[in-house]
Amino acid sequence: MKKVYLSALALLGSAASLFAQDAQMRKAPDQSPVQQATPGRACATMEVFESQLAADPARAQRMEAIEAQTRRYLAQPTMLQRSTTDGTTTITIPVVVHVVYNTAAQNVPQAQVEDQIRVLNEDFAKMNSDVNNVPSLYAGVASATNVRFVLATRNPSGGVTNGVVRVQTKTRSFSSNDFVKYTNKGGSNAWPRDKYLNIWLCNLGQGLLGYAQFPGGAAATDGVVCLYSSVPGGTASNYNLGRTATHEVGHWLNLRHIWGDATCGNDFVADTPTQQTSNGGCPTFPKITCNNQGDMSMNYMDYTYDQCMYMFTAGQSSRMDALFAVGGARELLKSSDGAKAQRQMAVVPMSLYPNPASDVLNLEIKGKARSNYAISVYDLRGQQMTQARYDGDGHVQVASLPKGLYYIRIANGTEVTHQRFEKE
Structure with missing residues (x-):
């Protein structure tokens, strides 16, 4: 296990050699041909x-300041003895998803966007x-984190939103040049x-699955970019369970690749093992490198298939927490009002x-066509129950739900209501 932090300043000083990416992660031209093949997880962060x-x-200098604040935070013993159940405040982050599409297939539907948020919450919890x-x-x-995600309900102007912005573009595919983050660039x-x-969410060229911006970068480009077909139920083979977003949001929360982007490198986390390089596919455990007891290839910050990554560590969680402490990036x-509507949304007149x-x-x-509404079912913890299916004509199949109490959410972008029901 890694026990010592390298000096972030020294690390940054030799960034060109220490953080070199694989050749497969070179930038794609903005108008490169559409490419759906994803032979390996390619992250351009x-x-x-x-x-x-x-x-x-x-x-x-900004990154070194963030690392210095992180080290101060981690040096406080009480901060390290934490979990989501010990009274530590959970940070709920409002999310806006920009669906930038060239073809109808790239226009990710609301249900899949919501499913991606569900996967993020499950993975981080x-x-x-x-x-x-x-x-x-x-x-x-293996650890839960204190970070949760919710689609924004309030836009920057204070109006009501469903948390999704849809933009049709003439650009066939994007690269890691951040053009997807500017309206005037498509x-x-x-x-x-x-x-x-x-x-x-957009089409990315040259096999890229996604990339993120670490804390401390420009505000105009801050966030995460993911291949549109990597969302749950997408068409990116082996990368369609939503774990690309989990990996990239990990970067956005200041996590490095687990191998430290160098041979037997350092990811600044004490409880992850040093490993030689990235892992792809689904390695058989233990794969021993760098004198460890087995690569932590199942960590979300490695490069394995979606179905073979399923954990963060307590050290990674604490590193995320530092961002939200006093002086954190x-x-x-923590004080965002992005999940609070400025005005009370109209209540849908509904009975069940x-x-x-x-x-x-x-x-x-009453009063409007049932097909105009998005219907979803949640348990009392707020987890969406995907096994409950709405047929678009007033009927929700609940036979597959375990017995218990649930609530149903009905919304059309301007009207919303929740009502509790029991599955017997």
């Missing part, structure tokens, strides 16, 4: 960081169904980073029956 260091000498696959060697350090302008996490997000229900829950929405 470090390449983008290197470019920022070269273009802005002050970027290294250690509530993912595959967490039990963590090898016993690392089960003790993309969509970022919302204020002190109030929102910006996620751009993302502290202002039978309640309790065993197989089918029937909806009666």
Whole structure:
């Protein structure tokens, strides 16, 4: 296990050699041909960081200041003895998803956007169904984090939003040059980073799955970019469970690749093992490198297939927490009003029956066509229950739900209501 922090200043001083990316992560031209093949997980975060260091000498100083604040935070023993159940405040971050599409297939529907938010919340809360696959060697350090995500309900002007911005573009595919983050370059302008996490879903060229901006970069480009087909249920083979967003949001929260982007490198986290390089596919555990007891290839910050990454560590979680402490680079997000509507949203006149229900829950929405509404079901913890299916004509199939209490959410962008029901 890594026990010593390298000096971030020294590290930044040799960024060109220490943070070199694989050749597959070179920038794609803005008008490169559409490409859906994803032979391996390609993340351009470090390449983008290197470019920022070269273009802005002050970027290294800002990153060193963030690392110094992180080290001070981690030096406080009480801060390290924490979990999401010990009273530590959970940080809920409003998210705006910019769906930038050239074709209809790239226009990710609302249901898949919401499913991506669900995956983020499950992964960051250690509530993912595959967490039990963590090898016993690392089960003790697998950890929930204190970060949660919710689609924004209030836009920067104070109006009501569903948390999704849709922009049709003439650009066939984007690269890591940040054009997708600018309306005048075929993309969509970022919302204020002190109030929102910006996620751009678009078509990326040259096999890129995504990239993120570390804290301390420019506000106009702050956020995460993901291949549109990497969302849950997308078409990116082996990368369509939503873990690309988990990986990239990890970077946005100041996590490095687990191998430290160098041979047996350092990711600044004490409870992750040193490993030689990235892992792809689904490695058989243990894969021993750098005299460790087995690479932590199942960590979200490695390069494995979506189905083979399923954990953060306590050290990674604490590193995220430092961003929200006093003086942290993302502290202002704690007071964001992006998830609070300025005005009370109109209540949908609705009734449902039978309640309790065993197989089918029937909806009666007065005054407007039922097909105009988005219907979703959540448990009392706020987790969306994807096994409950709405047929678009007033019937919600609930037979697959476990017995218990739930609430149903009905919304059309300007009207919303929640009503509780029981599954018997």
